[in-house]
Structure formats: C-alpha cells, structure tokens
Amino acid sequence: MSNTTEEDQTHLLLKKRATLTAALQSEPYDLITYIQRAQVHADLGYPDLAVGDYYRALLLTDEVANEGFEYHEQAVEALREQCRSGEGNGEGEAWQVPEMLKWKGDYKDRSEGLGEMPKSGDINGGFTNGEESSEAGSKEEGRRELIVRLASIKCYRGLALNLLLCGCLKSAYDFCLRGLAIAKDDGYWKHRKDYILLMAKRRLKVDEVDISSLPDQGVVRREAYPWNTHEPDRFSQESLDTLSKELSVCAPKLEVRVTELPILLEAYKESDNFGITPTIKQLGLFAKEDIEPGEEILHEISLLAANNLLKESLCDACSSSLPGLSMDSEVVACPDCDDIMFCNQECLSLAQESYHPAVCDKDLDTIAKDPDPAEKPFALYLLLLGRALAMSETQSIHPLDLKEVKYIWGDFLPSSVNAVPLSPSSEPPPIWTLPFSFAGNVSGPLHLLEKMEIDVFASIDSYDLWIFNTLYAKFRGTASARVNKKTGHPEVAAVHPLWCLANHDCDPNVSWEWGARMKFWCRTARIGGKKGGVRKGEEILNHYTDVELKVKERREWALGSLGGFCMCDRCKREAGDFGGWGSMMGDIDGICGTV
Numbered sequence: 001m002s003n004t005t006e007e008d009q010t011h012l013l014l015k016k017r018a019t020l021t022a023a024l025q026s027e028p029y030d031l032i033t034y035i036q037r038a039q040v041h042a043d044l045g046y047p048d049l050a051v052g053d054y055y056r057a058l059l060l061t062d063e064v065a066n067e068g069f070e071y072h073e074q075a076v077e078a079l080r081e082q083c084r085s086g087e088g089n090g091e092g093e094a095w096q097v098p099e100m101l102k103w104k105g106d107y108k109d110r111s112e113g114l115g116e117m118p119k120s121g122d123i124n125g126g127f128t129n130g131e132e133s134s135e136a137g138s139k140e141e142g143r144r145e146l147i148v149r150l151a152s153i154k155c156y157r158g159l160a161l162n163l164l165l166c167g168c169l170k171s172a173y174d175f176c177l178r179g180l181a182i183a184k185d186d187g188y189w190k191h192r193k194d195y196i197l198l199m200a201k202r203r204l205k206v207d208e209v210d211i212s213s214l215p216d217q218g219v220v221r222r223e224a225y226p227w228n229t230h231e232p233d234r235f236s237q238e239s240l241d242t243l244s245k246e247l248s249v250c251a252p253k254l255e256v257r258v259t260e261l262p263i264l265l266e267a268y269k270e271s272d273n274f275g276i277t278p279t280i281k282q283l284g285l286f287a288k289e290d291i292e293p294g295e296e297i298l299h300e301i302s303l304l305a306a307n308n309l310l311k312e313s314l315c316d317a318c319s320s321s322l323p324g325l326s327m328d329s330e331v332v333a334c335p336d337c338d339d340i341m342f343c344n345q346e347c348l349s350l351a352q353e354s355y356h357p358a359v360c361d362k363d364l365d366t367i368a369k370d371p372d373p374a375e376k377p378f379a380l381y382l383l384l385l386g387r388a389l390a391m392s393e394t395q396s397i398h399p400l401d402l403k404e405v406k407y408i409w410g411d412f413l414p415s416s417v418n419a420v421p422l423s424p425s426s427e428p429p430p431i432w433t434l435p436f437s438f439a440g441n442v443s444g445p446l447h448l449l450e451k452m453e454i455d456v457f458a459s460i461d462s463y464d465l466w467i468f469n470t471l472y473a474k475f476r477g478t479a480s481a482r483v484n485k486k487t488g489h490p491e492v493a494a495v496h497p498l499w500c501l502a503n504h505d506c507d508p509n510v511s512w513e514w515g516a517r518m519k520f521w522c523r524t525a526r527i528g529g530k531k532g533g534v535r536k537g538e539e540i541l542n543h544y545t546d547v548e549l550k551v552k553e554r555r556e557w558a559l560g561s562l563g564g565f566c567m568c569d570r571c572k573r574e575a576g577d578f579g580g581w582g583s584m585m586g587d588i589d590g591i592c593g594t595v
Contacts, residue, residue, distance in 0.1 A: 006421065010044065010419070013040055013043055013044050014044070014226055014227070016040050017037060017040045017041070017044070017227070018227065020033055020036055020037040020040060021037065021227075021460070024037065024460055025460065025461060027078050027081075028455075028457040028458040028460065029060060029063070029071055029074040029075045029077075029078045029457050029458075030060075030078040030079070030081075030082060031056075031057040031060035031061060031064070031075065031078070031079060031151055032057075032078075032079065032082040032098055032100070032151070033082075034053045034054070034056050034057035034060065035053070035054065035057045035100065035151065035154055035155065035158070036100070037053045038050040038051075038052075038053035038054045038057065038158055038162075039158075041053060042158070042161075042162060045221070045418070045419050045420030046220075046221065046466075047161075047162035047163075047165040047166050047220070048162070048166050048220040048221075048436050048441065048465065048469065049465055049466055049469075050158060050162040051158075051159055051162045051163055051166065051438065051442055051465075052441075052442050052464070052465030052466075053465075054155045054158040054159045054162065055155070055159060055438075055442050055443070055446075056446075056456070056457065057151065057154075057155050058152060058155040058156070058159070059446075059456075059457075060075045060078075060079075060457070061148050061151050061152045061155065063075035063076075064076050064079055064144070064148050065145070065148050071455075071457060076144075079144070079147065079148075080094045080095070082098055083095045083096050083097070083098060083143075083144075083147060084096065094140065095140055095143035095144055095147065096143075097143075097146070097147055097150065098147075100154075101147065101150040101151060101154055102150075149182060152182060153179060153182065153183050153186075156175050156176075156178055156179030156182075157179060157188065159171075159172070159175040160172045160173075160175040160176045160179065160192050160196075161192070163175065163218075163438060164192070164195070164196055164199070166218035166219070166220055166436050167203075167215070167217070167218025167219060167436075168215075168216050168217070168218040168436065168437055168438050169196050169199060169200050169203070169214045169215050169216065170214035170215065170216035171216055171437070171438035171439075172192075172196050173193065173196050173197075173211065173214055176189050176192050176193045176196065196214070197209050200214050200215065203215055216437055216438070216439075217378075217435060217436070217437050218435075218436045218437065219432045219433055219434060219435060219436060220432055220434050220436040220469070221413075221415075221418040221432055221434065222410065222411060222412060222413060222418070222432070222433050222434035222473050223412045223413050223414065223415050223417075223418050224410070224412045224415075224470070225415070225466050225470070226415050227466075228400070228466070228470065230398060230400035230401055230406075231400070232406060232407060234283055234407055234409065235258050235281060235283070239407060240256050240257070240258075240283075242407075243256040243283070243407060243498070243501065244256050246403075246497075246498060247285075247498055247501075250298055250299050250300045250301075250498060251285075251297055251298035251299070251300070251498065251520070253287060253288055253289055253291060253297055254285045254286065254287060254288060254297060254298065254540065255285070255286055255288050256283055256284070256285060256286075256501060257283070257284055257285075257286045258281060258282070258283060258284075259281075259282055259283070259284035259286075259503070259539060260279040260280070260281060260282070261279060261280055261281075261282045261284075261503060262278070262279055262280075262567035262568070263278045263279060263280050263564070263567070282409060282503065283407070283409070283501055284501065284502065284503050284539050284540070285501050285502040285503075285539065285540040286537060286538065286539050286540065287534045287535065287536055287537065287538050287539075287540065288536065289536050290533070290534070290535055290536050291522045291533065291534040291535075292522065292533055293522055293523065293524040293525075293531065293532040293533045294521065294522060294524050294532075295521070295522045296519060296520065296521055296522075297510070297520045297521070297522060297540075298498065298499060298518070298519060298520035299517050299518075299519050299520075300496045300498050300499055300517060300518045300519075301318060301350075301517050301518070302318075302404060302494050302495060302496045302497065302518070303317050303318065303350055303351065303354045303355060303387070303391070303404075304384065304387055304388060304391065304402075304404040304405070304494060304495040304497075305317070305318055305319045305384075305387065305492070305493065305494035305495075306319065306380055306383030306384045306386070306387050306492070306493055306494070307319045307380075307383070307491055307492040307493075308368055308369055308370065308371060308376055308379040308380050308383060308490075308491055308492075309369065309370065309491055309492075310365075310366065310369035310370040313341070314492070315341065315342050315343040315347055316334075316340050316341060316342055316347075316351060316356070317342055317343070317347040317348070317350055317351040317354075317356075318343065318347055318494075318517075319482075319492045319494065320343060322341055322343065330343065330344035330345070331343065331344070332344060332345055332348050334348065334351075334356065334360065336360050336361050337360055337361050338361075339365075340356075340360075353394075354391055354394060354395070355387060355390040355391040355394050356390075356394070357394045358389075358390040358391075358393040358394045358452050359390050359452060362451055362452055362453070363451055364386070364448065364451045364452070367382075367383075367386070367444075367447065367448060367451065368380075368382050368383050368386075368444070373487070373489050376489050376490055376491065377481075377490055378435075378437065378440050380479070380481065380490055380491075380492075380493040381440065381472060381475055381476075381479070381493075382440050382444045382445070382448075383493075384475050384479060384493055384494075384495065385445055385448070385468060385471055385472065385475070386445070386448040388402060388404070388405065388471055389445070389448060389449060389452070389454075389463065390452065391404070392462060393452060393454065398461075398462055399462060399463075399467055399471060400467060400470060400471070403497065404495060404497050405471060405474050405495065405497065407497065407501075408474040408477075408478055408495070408497060408500060409474075409477075410470060410473030410474040410476070410477065411433075411473065411476070411477050411564075412473065413431065417431060418431060418432065433559065433564070434469060434472065434473055434476070435472075435476070436469075440472075441465065441468055441469065441472065442465065445463070445468050449463055474495075475495060477500075477544075478495055478496075478497075478500035478544075479493050479494065479495050480493065480494060480495075480496065480499070480500075480512070480514050480518070480544075481493040481514075482514050492514075494514070494518070496518040499512065499518045499520065499542070500542075502520070502540040502541070502542035503539070503540075503541065503542060504541075504542055504543060504544045504545075504558075504566070504568070505541035505542070505543065505568045505570070506527070506543065506547050506551075506554055506566060506568050506570040506571050507526055507527045507528075507541065507547070507568065507569070507570045508523065508526075508527075508541045508542055508543040508547060509522065509523055509526060509532060509533075509534050509538070509540065509541045510522055510523055510534075510540055510541065510542060510543075511523050511543075512542065512543075520540070520542075522534055527547060527570065544557075545557045545558070550574075551570075551571050551574040551575050554566055554571060555571060555575075
C-alpha cells in the first residue's frame with residue numbers, strides 16, 4: 001500500500017471518527033455508536049482509545065439490561081433507534097439485529113498470528129444470515145436481550161484484543177474469561193487466551209505463567225492527537241507574555257524564552273550526523289539578572305497535588321504536613337466535609353475556588369489510597385488526574401485548558417511517527433512510550449467521575465479517554481514527588497507549571513525543595529565541583545531525577561518520564577557512545593523523588 005493511499009485512508013478514518021464523535025455528543029447513550037467509534041480507533045492504530053469506547057459500550061449494555069440503573073431509559077431508547085428496520089423518524093419495526101453484530105470476522109485483519117477467527121456460529125445467539133432464532137422469537141424483550149448479549153460479546157472481544165495490543169495482558173485475560181462466561185461454546189476465547197499466555201511467557205521469559213502475575217502495564221501512543229484543539233501555540237508572544245506574567249509573581253528574576261533542546265528518541269550515531277545532535281524547539285526559564293549561589297529564585301504553590309496516604313495529617317489542598325493542634329493553630333476544616341483539613345484559611349479558600357466543590361462530601365476519600373508499594377506511583381498519577389478533573393468541573397473549564405497544564409509539553413511525537421502502517425501484518429511500533437493500564441487510564445478515571453456525580457456518557461467533550469491520556473503525558477514529564485524517607489516510596493505528588501518550565505539537565509545549576517510550596521535554589525556547586533551561580537541571560541537547568549545516579553539509571557528514568565534517553569552533555573560524555581542504548585530500556589515508574 002502506498003504512503004499516499006495510507007494518508008488518504010487515515011484522512012477518511014479521521015473524518016469518520018469526527019462524525020461518530022458528533023453523534024455521541026448528540027446521543028451519548030448509544031452503545032452501537034461507541035462500538036463503531038471503537039472500531040475506527042482500532043483501524044487508526046489507537047488500541048487504547050478503542051478500549052475506552054468498548055468499555056463505555058459495555059457499561060451501556062448493563063444500563064439497557066437493568067431497569068433500575070441510572071441511564072436505563074436513555075440507553076434503551078438509543079438502542080431501539082439503532083435497531084429499527086426502517087429509516088426515518090421512528091419508522092420500521094424495532095429490535096432488528098444491527099449488521100455489525102451478526103458477523104464476527106471484523107477483527108481478522110488486525111489479528112495476524114492469533115489464529116483463524118470464527119466468522120459466525122454459536123456466539124451469534126442462533127442467528128444465521130440475519131434470521132432471528134426461535135429462542136429469541138418475536139417478543140420485544142427477547143430480541144432486546146439477544147441484541148444486548150451480542151453487543152456484550154462484541155465488547156468483550158474488542159477489549160480482549162485491544163488490551164492485548166496495548167500490552168495489558170492481565171486485563172485482556174480477564175475480559176476473555178468474562179466473554180467465555182456468556183459464550184461458552186465460542187472457540188474464539190481459547191485462541192485468545194492461549195495467545196495471551198504465549199505473549200506473557202515471552203515477556204516474562206518463563207516456561208509457565210502464573211495467571212495472577214500476568215503483566216498489566218502496557219504502552220501506547222504519546223502524541224497531541226490530530227483532533228486535539230486545546231494545545232496552544234506555546235511559542236507565540238501571547239503565550240510567552242502570559243507565562244512571564246505568572247512567573248513575575250513567584251520568580252521575579254526569571255523570564256520565559258524559546259530555546260532548543262536535543263531530541264531524545266533518535267537512536268543514531270553522532271558520527272553519522274557530523275557530531276551534531278538534532279534539536280527541537282521548547283520553552284525554558286532564563287535569568288533576567290545575575291543570581292548568586294544559594295539564592296532562592298522561585299517560590300510556587302500548585303493545587304494540582306495529590307497523596308496516596310489514607311489516614312495521614314496532610315492538607316487536602318497542598319498535601320503539606322499539618323501542624324499539631326494547638327491554641328494558635330491555623331488548621332481549618334471544610335465546613336461541609338468530614339475529616340477534610342487544610343493548612344490555613346488561605347488553602348481552604350484556594351481549594352474552594354479551584355477544585356473542592358466538585359469533591360465536597362463525595363465518597364472519594366479511599367480511592368487509590370494506601371496501595372501496594374509497586375502501585376504507589378500509578379496511584380499518584382490517577383489521583384493527580386482526579387484532581388485535574390475536579391478542577392475542571394469546579395471551574396467549568398476544559399481539563400486541557402486549565403492554567404496548571406495548558407502550557408505543559410507532554411513530550412509528544414507527531415502522529416505520523418506513532419502511526420501503525422495500514423497493513424494486516426503490522427505490529428505496534430516500538431516508539432510508543434506512554435504507560436497505560438486499564439485500571440489507571442480507563443476504569444479508574446470513570447470511577448472518579450461517577451463518584452463526583454458526573455455523567456460519564458454525556459461528558460465526553462471534557463472527559464474522553466484521549467483527554468486522560470494527554471493529561472497523563474503532561475504529568476509524566478513534570479510531576480514531582482515527595483518520597484517516604486524510610487521506605488523510599490512516593491507518597492505525595494504535584495504538578496507545578498512554572499517550575500517545570502525549567503528544562504532538565506543532569507548537570508543542573510539549581511536545586512529544588514518540595515514542601516507546601518515548590519522552591520528553586522541556585523546551586524552552590526555544579527556536578528564535579530565547579531562553582532555555582534547563574535549569570536544574566538543563562539538558562540535555568542533543573543533536574544527531574546537524582547543526578548547522583550549512574551548514567552544508565554538516569555536514562556532509564558528519562559525513557560519513561562520524558563519519552564526518550566537524556567541527551568545532555570553529561571549523559572553523552574558518561575555513556576561513552578551515542579547509539580547503543582537498547583539494553584537500557586526497562587519498566588520505570590516515571591515519578592521523580594527529591595534528592
């Protein structure tokens with residue numbers, strides 16, 4: 001297939017996606033349209049977004065099947081309209097099986113190597129060539145139940161396949177089991193389960209796999225999606241002026257400028273490029289005047305903060321430790337919540353303006369709290385996402401337009417670089433770097449929204465999966481964390497949008513301190529003992545990881561947080577080569593701790 005043909009096909013698929021998205025905005029309880037959009041996402045090479053749509057469709061099958069559910073009537077009516085045999089306003093008989101649910105070979109092109117997929121048969125509930133089974137009969141209730149069953153199987157298939165493509169093997173296996181429970185005679189599930197176990201053996205390098213230990217963290221595309229209209233021109237004078245105005249309050253000696261940074265993902269030899277490292281334009285912080293060693297140069301507060309501790313004395317707004325209660329204590333409680341405390345009246349007021357009304361007196365206190373040690377970083381990311389969603393809801397602003405995240409670059413790659421070639425034998429490209437899991441990216445965020453009493457179907461304008469992914473990409477490269485000094489586990493995290501404008505370098509000229517506020521201090525000495533200090537016009541060089549680590553460990557961290565290996569002068573010098581980094585790739589948690 002030629003590139004031109006692929007470009008044309010991608011363009012057509014994007015147009016179809018736009019049409020289906022508009023249809024969902026008009027009729028948000030239509031499970032058939034969610035399934036259709038899931039298939040388009042899969043064809044575009046976004047298996048994660050397909051997972052999100054299949055899961056919402058699956059939730060809607062439950063709404064249709066259960067009269068007591070919140071959106072039962074809306075979901076039934078939307079499905080009835082999709083299942084009418086005629087066209088026009090209410091014409092034709094309802095509860096005819098949609099064509100997309102009768103034929104089961106629609107994943108064959110995206111399942112090379114998974115075995116032959118059945119094209120019809122037992123799982124169609126007795127339907128053959130579109131004819132109703134005697135089991136369903138002509139009764140409306142029986143037909144509706146059959147359609148819901150077929151739609152559920154379709155969703156389980158889509159979830160299992162696309163989670164497998166994302167690398168989330170445990171969740172893929174779980175959905176296989178759920179599909180098998182309602183279609184016991186379908187040979188599809190055995191093919192899928194066997195292939196998942198085969199992939200697990202290869203990934204874990206073992207001969208036998210314990211089902212409970214199946215890997216469930218995958219990777220997906222990290223990009224500013226083609227339909228994302230919320231990313232500003234970060235290099236415009238308007239953006240620079242906006243950021244500099246914000247900066248003048250907390251860092252009067254600094255300003256925002258456009259700078260050039262080395263590209264992180266190019267695995268090339270500098271000798272082949274005449275010793276020149278390719279660069280990309282980014283924003284950076286620069287000194288407006290000389291800064292002396294030891295001088296404090298930034299003091300920033302951000303309410304985009306979270307902690308994964310269940311019963312600890314922390315401020316709900318900034319996650320700083322609360323002082324002990326005394327006669328002169330400034331600690332205050334939310335008047336409408338139980339056990340929600342703030343440092344002082346300032347934090348309470350900021351919380352009420354920023355995020356708290358969306359979560360006030362809602363049952364969110366235990367979500368993602370006190371997780372297993374291995375899950376603590378992922379819990380923090382989910383809680384940061386939850387805080388961003390609460391800020392969006394409270395301020396009536398799109399999550400990607402929040403000032404705390406709007407100007408953050410998520411280390412995105414162009415869609416064309418991430419794209420899967422439109423070929424039946426293609427596989428996900430190795431360049432995908434955004435960590436992804438079903439719990440962290442799909443079910444967890446929807447659970448948070450439900451607890452905030454937000455309609456997860458009627459809110460896709462603001463709370464679609466691609467928006468969650470975009471926020472996660474921005475958090476991954478910028479969230480700072482405070483770790484427990486005894487265990488080393490990350491427990492508190494925050495995104496400080498001005499602090500993170502200072503670019504990373506493994507030979508930084510500043511240090512930072514994470515407390516109730518984020519602070520920058522000019523280092524008294526650089527790595528290797530050179531005297532510290534920043535001269536007027538020099539760039540502020542931050543550090544997002546422990547600069548005392550060896551180069552291999554620093555680059556492993558950068559792969560997960562920044563999307564590629566660090567290419568600063570120190571890393572290149574200490575690595576001793578410029579292309580042989582493949583052995584350094586590994587799973588990392590992505591959140592940096594204080595040093």
